[in-house]
């Protein structure tokens with residue numbers, strides 16, 4: 001049995017420890033927002049966070065996630081159901097087309113904004129160029145990241161009442 | 163996204179042919195109408211097959227097209243809702259099921275009337291069954307930019323307008339007033355004289371008993387209230403939280419997973435499978451011989467995939483094993499040579515006196531262009547979940563042609579197509595690929611062998627190696643030029659004409675033209691690829707016209723302008739792109755601008771590319787795009803489609819290359835079939851013109867012009883004329899005017 005923590009929930013899973021995390025998340029855990037695109041770490045569709053860092057779940061054996069916190073697209077909404085600023089910005093900018101790559105795009109963008117609160121165009125290029133969008137939504141992703149960054153900064157500036 | 167239950171349509175044959183399109187009412191309680199009790203909820207009246215009005219006055223629109231990310235669900239719903247004067251905020255959308263009553267009547271009409279703008283390529287589908295005006299040939303295709311142009315114009319708007327007409331009539335009868343004294347507004351009927359207002363739902367039962375006008379008066383463009391606005395797309399909320407369900411996401415009880423490997427060489431078959439090669443591996447349930455492919459069914463996809471890598475399969479020889487890409491190139495060039503030598507070309511277009519013009523020419527310009535095979539590489543690899551039970555075959559997948567798939571699958575497994583039930587899901591990209599049913603037939607055949615549902619997923623390697631490809635082609639040109647540099651004759655010979663028929667034709671005022679082609683069969687499967695033949699011919703013709711401009715010593719935009727003065731539809735787009743791109747203003751060193759223009763599926767697009775060549779690497783900095791689709795229903799959606807089409811075409815122009823080695827595709831995944839990424843994506847500015855007339859398409863029109871606009875820009879920057887794609891094979895370190903053409 002393998003013990004996994006995904007989006008704050010504990011799962012006990014009976015699976016070959018070499019199985020890629022992607023297929024465990026999709027098939028055993030049943031969270032299908034994380035996508036299969038290439039299987040060889042080329043496209044980023046399968047991006048999830050392990051302890052807050054982006055990993056390609058298609059090439060990460062599930063055993064590497066044991067004892068760590070895994071976050072998927074289903075887990076970026078806050079506990080009270082408030083969408084993540086990235087999700088709000090994706091709606092504002094009407095980013096997705098087919099939408100298939102967008103879980104990977106958003107997970108990568110969330111990590112970027114956690115590290116750099118005001119990313120430049122070149123920060124965005126560096127962070128995002130690992131995630132392919134076949135529908136060509138790159139311009140809107142760039143805008144979405146900037147919109148979310150702005151929102152997150154102004155949220156952060158709101159003085160804490162407590 | 164809610165769906166119709168298919169049961170509702172099993173007996174839908176009672177709907178008269180044509181009724182679907184014109185939205186003739188199905189009346190509740192009509193005993194001969196078996197559909198109604200199944201299709202209509204207790205609190206709803208089925209006004210017609212295109213929309214429902216519920217008792218709470220909410221409106222459900224049924225959209226007969228798959229959502230691939232082009233926003234078609236939203237756009238078509240808008241068209242109907244606008245004509246109906248519905249309250250957009252209460253409009254919901256259902257996707258139509260695969261059923262022959264939904265066979266895309268509009269497509270058939272286009273075909274049977276010989277409508278010149280009809281995408282004729284849909285007539286001859288990849289799998290060789292012909293679309294005709296007869297019902298049994300049914301198709302329900304999302305492709306060829308037909309959604310808005312045909313379904314929207316001929317069905318959605320008419321259904322909305324005729325339903326509004328009967329609602330107004332029903333209200334007039336009830337209130338005992340003249341129908342013309344009433345108007346509809348946001349799902350209410352309003353009588354201005356008395357100030358009376360009531361909901362649509364208050365009249366829907368009576369309205370359903372009235373016969374609807376088959377050809378109601380539609381709004382003029384200036385009367386639109388919903389069309390022309392950028393309402394938020396219906397499909398987006400589910401696509402930002404992981405909840406959108408694509409074919410690959412379907413989960414069924416006891417479902418197993420299948421991996422597949424097809425014969426690497428097109429035309430080969432399974433000769434032998436050594437099952438002992440995987441017998442030690444865990445979780446394997448079944449190995450299925452699919453003639454030209456082998457599938458392994460396992461508890462999990464990874465187990466199936468691991469076993470597939472181990473499985474020892476022998477393939478028959480097809481005779482194609484020694485074919486190299488260079489052989490295909492030679493064959494295509496040889497076909498052109500032979501047709502030339504034997505005067506065996508077929509004439510595509512002939513006008514004026516070409517020979518006379520060449521005899522009188524003061525100069526002749528020649529060029530040859532080549533393009534490679536291209537794969538679609540949709541982001542979601544091909545997949546299909548199939549389950550055969552209770553005498554039916556149920557399938558869950560994303561398809562651009564639900565009805566065509568049911569026919570093909572029925573044939574593949576020997577089942578009546580009426581028992582093939584298709585649940586269409588969101589498509590993780592289509593681009594034409596999901597109009598071919600190969601993967602779904604495979605899933606259905608696997609399901610024949612097992613009692614549980616099976617989800618077949620192609621690896622990316624299978625997806626790249628077993629696509630139906632955009633064709634490789636060669637096109638040769640000669641132009642006669644007079645002393646003033648003006649072209650007096652245009653001669654073009656190319657190999658393998660596909661569709662649409664008009665793709666090789668030019669808009670330019672050149673009196674004498676001879677366009678010819680010859681066909682030369684190859685063993686590489688062909689398929690519809692975003693914009694189909696426009697994707698090659700626009701590169702050919704817009705490159706050559708640029709070469710003629712250069713030969714004349716003219717500015718490429720000015721040269722086109724002179725040849726388009728009599729075409730106002732092209733001129734307005736050209737003038738606008740000149741203005742928006744600041745054409746003619748100086749650029750920094752090593753930078754260049756290029757232009758291309760095309761008309762594709764009823765939409766005219768011009769693009770200006772700014773490129774920088776720095777130390778042998780090229781950077782596409784900016785693309786200015788002007789689009790005239792006559793009227794743009796959803797401006798933000800149009801911009802998104804232009805951005806998408808440009809990136810798709812740019813990926814192909816820069817990197818796209820499927821090549822054959824020993825009869826098989828060499829490329830396999832994104833490391834060797836490269837896709838444009840964020841860091842290389844240019845800034846794209848789209849400007850929309852509403853030039854009036856019949857609506858044009860959006861999904862394909864952004865793609866064709868970008869390759870020639872880019873290569874023309876590269877010429878402008880460097881003097882290097884690229885005549886063969888993709889650009890990645892060009893050595894920019896040897897730039898200079900002496901390097902004419904790349905082979």
Ligand code: FES
Nearest residue numbers: 037038041044058
């Ligand atoms: S599926 Fe993991 S990077 Fe493509």
Ligand code: FES
Nearest residue numbers: 098099133134135
């Ligand atoms: S939105 Fe379709 S691949 Fe990115």
